[in-house]
Amino acid sequence: MTDSTSASASASLPRRIDFQKDLDGKKTDLYVLKNTSGVTVAITSYGGRIVSWLVPDKNGRMVDVTLGYNSLDEYLNNNESYFGTLVGRYGNRIAKGKFTLDGKTHTLPINNGPNSLHGGKKGFNARVWDARSIDDRTLELTYVSADGEEGYPGKLTTTVVYTLSDDNSLKIDYTATTDKPTVVNLTNHAYFNLNGEGSGPIADHRLMIAADRYTPVDETLIPTGELAPVEGTPFDFRKPTPIGERADADHPQIKHGGGYDHNFVLNGGQTATPRRIATVESPQTGIVMDVSTTEPGVQFYGGNFLDGSQKGKSGNAYEKRSAFCLETQHFPDSPNQPGFPSTVLRPGQTYKTTTIYTFSTK
Ligand code: BGC
DSSP: OOOHHHHHHTOOOOOGGGGOEEETTEEEOEEEEEOTTOOEEEEETBTTEEEEEEEEOTTSOEEEOBOOOSSHHHHHHOOSSOTTOEEOSBOSEEGGGEEEETTEEEEOOOOBTTBEETTSTTOGGGSBOEEEEEETTEEEEEEEEOTTGGGOOSOEEEEEEEEEOTTSEEEEEEEEEESSOEEOBOEEOOOBOTTOTTSOOOTTOEEEEOOSEEEOBOTTSOBOSOOEEOTTSTTOOSSOEEGGGSTTOSOHHHHHHTSOEEEEEOTTOSOSSOEEEEEEEOTTTOEEEEEEESSSEEEEEOOTTOOSOOBOTTSOBOOTTSOBEEEEESOTTGGGOTTSOOOEEOTTOOEEEEEEEEEEEO
């Protein structure tokens, strides 16, 4: 067991040179955003991944709160956990890798049980994005996905802008346009441990999610279509509750997910401007993370599939439930669920969402 002190001691940045490589005919690199209070976010153009995220704890020590690796080679060797990455063209699952749009059925690669997950076998997480440093706080990433790539129709041009502010927030603005009707659901897959990456369980973290309902799933984690009330279930996070308290509760949905791996229906639906939808706090470090988004949903994934086989930046193994993700999104399998908010994007329209992670201490 490491405590927050040793987690803090490991809070240094990976070396840029270990992210500079020729890949798919492009050059990858590492970009560092830093604000006046020393909050530092390192991002690689490979997958647009957040590699490190250093924030102060209640004693002013810098803690790296996100899981990841020290080199591009390690990311190339393990793409399955989606550490810190941008996810597309469609984040989360599409049932049996099939959907029908305007009367035409499209077939996607199956890479998660019987389903297609996170954009297929080589999603946006495994692509080299074109990076442009706008200033020392702002990084713009662009990826052009060809018509038919991973089975999706339409050439999709996606731009993601990461902006770090002096209020210790990282804003992620996503935009996309297409030349044919398609489906889009973009997110970031950062894994957080507010005691420091590699520092053990997140069971003590207190989580609030502003959602009266969630989308129950079948045993392959595809939504049934129902929007079920959280009231009286282990999914009621409307008041801050330790993540570990009900993670093994005797509830069929907890069994399907092997713990928490569910989409929450955020109160207020999709919004024009981001509003706060979740807060997580660590009693140990006093680090508080607020999540704001324009999206109608968030996948709360409790790190159930981490199994200790991967060693992260600090050299410590990433054990089961030693991190959590809050992936802001449209609901899983929306292309097959007429009752869910639409993920269809048509030529002439611009896909536009914003998510903000803000850190403070208490
Ligand atoms: C999914 C999990 C999956 C993880 C890593 C999450 O978005 O919901 O089931 O294991 O991503 O792929």
